[in-house]
Amino acid sequence: MKKKMERALNKQVNAELYSSYLYLAMESYFQSISLNGFAKWMRGQVQEEMFHGMKIYDYVHERGGRAQFEAIDKPQTQWESPLAAFEHILAHEQAVTGLINNLIDVALDTRDHAAKAFLDWFITEQVEEEATVGEIVDRLRLIGNDSSGLFFLDAELAKREFTLPAK
Numbered sequence: 001m002k003k004k005m006e007r008a009l010n011k012q013v014n015a016e017l018y019s020s021y022l023y024l025a026m027e028s029y030f031q032s033i034s035l036n037g038f039a040k041w042m043r044g045q046v047q048e049e050m051f052h053g054m055k056i057y058d059y060v061h062e063r064g065g066r067a068q069f070e071a072i073d074k075p076q077t078q079w080e081s082p083l084a085a086f087e088h089i090l091a092h093e094q095a096v097t098g099l100i101n102n103l104i105d106v107a108l109d110t111r112d113h114a115a116k117a118f119l120d121w122f123i124t125e126q127v128e129e130e131a132t133v134g135e136i137v138d139r140l141r142l143i144g145n146d147s148s149g150l151f152f153l154d155a156e157l158a159k160r161e162f163t164l165p166a167k
């Protein structure tokens, strides 16, 4: 694997671990306002992002590369409402989609078709993530200041069980 591709993949590992850290901060925020279903849903996100990071980390090694370690940025830790937190997630996931697209550009520039095939999984994953989060944002906007609607959604989100995707 070309060094340029290896560096770009390593940067993405850091970005995925940052996502995991950001969602952990959100889990803590939701726990602090006793929306435990939201907090549980967020725990699933934490694990999913860690899985994404590890999937890329493993791939770097599979291709004979070496992991690089950088500091993981401090995430925001407080939001003014559940809607503000989910709008943040949506904007964040849209930015991550941009990062994955940039990675694919590097794969194409370096004629690394194996990396391109590997990264296609993430393209599909981002479509799903943006759709899921976008739906929750829409529902939170409809709920507005109706606390019974919020508790109903909290109960629904509590049902999320995280299972590791097939590798």
Ligand code: FEO
Residues within 6 Å of the ligand: 016, 019, 048, 049, 052, 093, 096, 129
């Ligand atoms: Fe790893 Fe939410 O993208």
